[in-house]
Amino acid sequence: MVTKHKNVTKKFFIERMNSMTENRAKEHGRNSNVAANGDFSAQVLTSNGELEARFIEDSLFLGSSTPKSESPKGGFSSPLSGEEKRKILSESKFQRSLKSPILSDPSTTLTHVGNYKFHEVFQLKQGRYMDLPPSKISEMMKSNSLDYLLLQNAPTQSLLSVVNSILDESVERNNSEIPHRVACLLRKVVQEIERRISTQAEHLRTQNNLFKAREEKYQSRIRVLEALAIGTNEETENEKNNREEKKKEEDESLIRLTKEKDQSNVEILALKQELEMTKNHCLDLEKEAKNCSFELEEKLKTLEKLYEDSKNKVIELESFSETKSQSWNKKELIYQRFMEIQFGAFQDLRLSSNSIKQEIIKAKENYTEEINNFGFKLKTLANAAQNYHSVLAENRKIFNELQELKGNIRVYCRIRPFLPGQKERKTIIEHIDENGELIVANPSKPGKDGHRLFKFNKVFGQASTQEDVFSDTQPLIRSVLDGYNVCIFAYGQTGSGKTYTMTGPNASSKENWGVNYRALSDLFSISQTRKSSISYEIGVQMIEIYNEQYNITFVSLNLHTLGIVTHYQPNGLAVPDASMHPVKSTSDVIELMEIGLKNRSVSFTALNERSSRSHSCVTIHVRGLDSKTGATLHGNLHLVDLAGSERVDRSEVTGDRLKEAQHINKSLSALGDVIFALAQKSSHVPYRNSKLTQVLQSSLASLRNTIAKKDEEIERLQLLKVHPGTGSLLKYTSPSLNRESEKNGNNVPKKSIRNSSSGKSLGGLTEKTTSSDHDNSSDYSLEEFLDQLKNRRTPSQLHHCQRAP
Numbered sequence: 001m002v003t004k005h006k007n008v009t010k011k012f013f014i015e016r017m018n019s020m021t022e023n024r025a026k027e028h029g030r031n032s033n034v035a036a037n038g039d040f041s042a043q044v045l046t047s048n049g050e051l052e053a054r055f056i057e058d059s060l061f062l063g064s065s066t067p068k069s070e071s072p073k074g075g076f077s078s079p080l081s082g083e084e085k086r087k088i089l090s091e092s093k094f095q096r097s098l099k100s101p102i103l104s105d106p107s108t109t110l111t112h113v114g115n116y117k118f119h120e121v122f123q124l125k126q127g128r129y130m131d132l133p134p135s136k137i138s139e140m141m142k143s144n145s146l147d148y149l150l151l152q153n154a155p156t157q158s159l160l161s162v163v164n165s166i167l168d169e170s171v172e173r174n175n176s177e178i179p180h181r182v183a184c185l186l187r188k189v190v191q192e193i194e195r196r197i198s199t200q201a202e203h204l205r206t207q208n209n210l211f212k213a214r215e216e217k218y219q220s221r222i223r224v225l226e227a228l229a230i231g232t233n234e235e236t237e238n239e240k241n242n243r244e245e246k247k248k249e250e251d252e253s254l255i256r257l258t259k260e261k262d263q264s265n266v267e268i269l270a271l272k273q274e275l276e277m278t279k280n281h282c283l284d285l286e287k288e289a290k291n292c293s294f295e296l297e298e299k300l301k302t303l304e305k306l307y308e309d310s311k312n313k314v315i316e317l318e319s320f321s322e323t324k325s326q327s328w329n330k331k332e333l334i335y336q337r338f339m340e341i342q343f344g345a346f347q348d349l350r351l352s353s354n355s356i357k358q359e360i361i362k363a364k365e366n367y368t369e370e371i372n373n374f375g376f377k378l379k380t381l382a383n384a385a386q387n388y389h390s391v392l393a394e395n396r397k398i399f400n401e402l403q404e405l406k407g408n409i410r411v412y413c414r415i416r417p418f419l420p421g422q423k424e425r426k427t428i429i430e431h432i433d434e435n436g437e438l439i440v441a442n443p444s445k446p447g448k449d450g451h452r453l454f455k456f457n458k459v460f461g462q463a464s465t466q467e468d469v470f471s472d473t474q475p476l477i478r479s480v481l482d483g484y485n486v487c488i489f490a491y492g493q494t495g496s497g498k499t500y501t502m503t504g505p506n507a508s509s510k511e512n513w514g515v516n517y518r519a520l521s522d523l524f525s526i527s528q529t530r531k532s533s534i535s536y537e538i539g540v541q542m543i544e545i546y547n548e549q550y551n552i553t554f555v556s557l558n559l560h561t562l563g564i565v566t567h568y569q570p571n572g573l574a575v576p577d578a579s580m581h582p583v584k585s586t587s588d589v590i591e592l593m594e595i596g597l598k599n600r601s602v603s604f605t606a607l608n609e610r611s612s613r614s615h616s617c618v619t620i621h622v623r624g625l626d627s628k629t630g631a632t633l634h635g636n637l638h639l640v641d642l643a644g645s646e647r648v649d650r651s652e653v654t655g656d657r658l659k660e661a662q663h664i665n666k667s668l669s670a671l672g673d674v675i676f677a678l679a680q681k682s683s684h685v686p687y688r689n690s691k692l693t694q695v696l697q698s699s700l701a702s703l704r705n706t707i708a709k710k711d712e713e714i715e716r717l718q719l720l721k722v723h724p725g726t727g728s729l730l731k732y733t734s735p736s737l738n739r740e741s742e743k744n745g746n747n748v749p750k751k752s753i754r755n756s757s758s759g760k761s762l763g764g765l766t767e768k769t770t771s772s773d774h775d776n777s778s779d780y781s782l783e784e785f786l787d788q789l790k791n792r793r794t795p796s797q798l799h800h801c802q803r804a805p
């Protein structure tokens with residue numbers, strides 16, 4: 001059985017080798033007799049343990065296929081002996097199975113060597129070697145490339161072919177002599193071949209030893225296997241299977257290991273790269289560490305310095321805090337003392353606050369008591385206040401009755417002093433009585449005729465002030481606020497001081513204020529004192545009458561001519577377009593009146609540098625509302641500054657100025673007529689004879705009622721006669737127009753009536769004239785006006801007188 005197994009194994013090897021040989025032979029395209037004969041020269045065990053039989057064709061012996069060779073084994077004829085050839089052949093037979101790296105694939109050896117192509121060299125045909133010139137052979141021999149390549153890289157078969165060719169050529173030519181150089185070449189070739197053979201032989205010996213060892217090994221295995229096979233075929237089979245499985249596992253493990261190895265290699269590579277990177281990184285870190293350490297050293301130095309500084313500062317601060325704490329300790333002590341004082345004061349305060357509290361309680365009680373008393377007193381006062389209004393009304397009534405007793409029409413005379421620069425003359429004023437009598441001297445007439453007596457309500461001398469003049473007017477202002485109409489006229493010849501008396505030289509100083517401003521100022525002050533019971537509204541109108549035409553002096557500087565007013569205007573001027581300006585204070589009135597005065601018509605005359613050529617009329621309307629009763633009061637105050645009257649011949653005026661003078665005189669005569677008619681209770685009062693009387697119609701009409709019926713609306717008329725105190729001026733007549741006054745004997749001395757030589761009683765109007773002479777220097781128109789009052793002369797007569805030379 002063992003033998004059988006041996007044969008099977010041997011057979012297996014043989015078959016395997018044959019198949020390989022066949023394949024090899026196919027590759028080389030030739031028939032291998034050796035394979036066919038089942039001859040194999042060697043067995044090769046691969047590293048995997050796989051037996052592989054290789055038939056290695058040795059090209060060295062394939063050279064026997066050369067057609068020229070006579071040798072059945074493909075040998076070649078050479079000078080070698082037959083023994084040597086056999087030896088070579090026997091050795092070749094064995095070595096044929098060996099693989100020679102040099103001879104294994106001649107086709108793959110160099111095809112290009114240096115500048116020479118290998119096949120060119122070995123394609124040199126027979127006979128050419130001999131034909132080569134010595135120089136060419138020498139060159140070839142000298143050529144390292146040829147020599148080297150020929151020997152080192154040329155296939156052995158080729159080398160042998162070359163040698164054979166050379167030898168064959170030499171034999172054919174029967175030339176026993178071989179050129180030296182060829183011989184050298186041959187020797188070299190032969191040497192190379194010998195070297196190769198010896199190398200191969202050495203290699204083969206080594207291989208042989210190896211094979212022998214392996215063979216022994218395999219044989220021992222075979223023996224083991226045979227033993228095993230003898231033991232049990234099944235086990236063998238199993239073992240075989242196990243072996244195969246093991247082999248498979250080993251293969252798998254090998255593959256796995258290989259993979260693991262590859263993987264490990266990859267990992268190693270990655271690790272190496274990582275290591276490299278880490279090294280670089282470490283280098284960078286080292287650099288950074290160096291830099292950092294350098295910086296840290298610097299910082300350390302700085303910090304040390306700072307530490308030193310801070311140490312010093314700490315020392316300083318400690319000393320400073322020491323001093324501070326000492327000062328604070330001192331302060332604390334002071335504060336403690338202060339607190340103690342404060343605490344003591346606080347205690348005192350608490351005590352005093354308690355006492356104040358007690359006092360407050362007491363004061364509260366007193367206060368309550370007083371409040372109660374006050375309440376009681378207040379009730380009494382309320383009762384008194386209730387009575388106050390009735391008392392006030394009573395007072396007003398009594399006051400106005402007193403005014404009426406004094407006379408509703410009053411005439412005052414003011415003597416103007418000499419003006420600075422005026423020629424000093426002897427005054428004609430001889431005596432001024434406190435009762436209103438004025439005695440004027442006429443030096444041109446001797447005896448009794450040289451004196452004239454005039455009677456007025458009051459005469460103001462040359463030394464009288466604006467205040468003195470106003471003092472007698474003042475009560476009338478109160479009457480306006482009580483609802484009376486008051487008319488104050490200033491008349492007199494040009495330059496006698498009418499405007500001075502009514503307005504004053506300038507409004508800037510209160511001392512110089514005339515009747516107008518003082519009256520208004522009084523009006524406002526009285527209205528203020530009464531405002532708790534009566535609230536007043538005050539308005540102002542101002543017009544001028546120039547050449548029998550109206551000018552509304554507040555409107556503008558341009559004169560504004562209006563038509564004649566025909567309708568009756570109660571309590572106001574009969575001029576519809578004269579605007580009413582509400583005023584709140586005296587300054588408002590001053591402002592308005594200054595505008596009016598600027599607009600007033602003035603011109604130069606021989607008697608007065610700046611003569612007022614118009615009648616100026618300021619009307620103040622007062623409306624009072626009694627807050628308790630709701631009753632309303634209406635009163636108005638006319639302040640009339642009449643134009644200067646003059647004798648036309650004396651004033652030496654002509655043209656427009658003459659016309660102005662005539663208009664002025666005419667209107668003054670008309671005023672005299674109206675007053676006379678009113679005093680006479682005449683059925684006809686000639687208001688329409690002049691614009692002046694038309695404008696004042698409503699106010700003058702109430703005068704008539706006053707005279708007729710005492711209970712009705714009362715009008716008061718005050719005539720301020722102003723004349724210069726020079727000797728050249730007129731004899732004067734003093735009218736007292738109040739019949740009631742006359743009855744009471746208040747205003748008109750009986751003596752005057754008795755002594756009247758030329759005058760007649762005119763229903764209460766009396767006059768006393770001590771001289772009937774008409775002084776040429778007298779004021780003609782005024783004279784006429786007064787004469788009219790005395791003699792009831794008609795305006796036509798007056799007109800006639802004016803024309804008389």
Ligand SMILES: Nc1ncnc2c1ncn2[C@@H]1O[C@H](COP(=O)(O)OP(=O)(O)OP(=O)(O)O)[C@@H](O)[C@H]1O
Nearest residue numbers: 416493494495496497498499500608611612643644
């Ligand atoms: N009582 C007085 N004291 C001082 N100067 C006075 C007095 N009265 C008038 N004068 C002065 O006399 C001059 C004439 O006065 P005023 O202009 O008032 O007269 P008049 O009567 O209004 O004149 P006319 O009728 O022409 O307008 C003025 O310079 C004025 O200052």
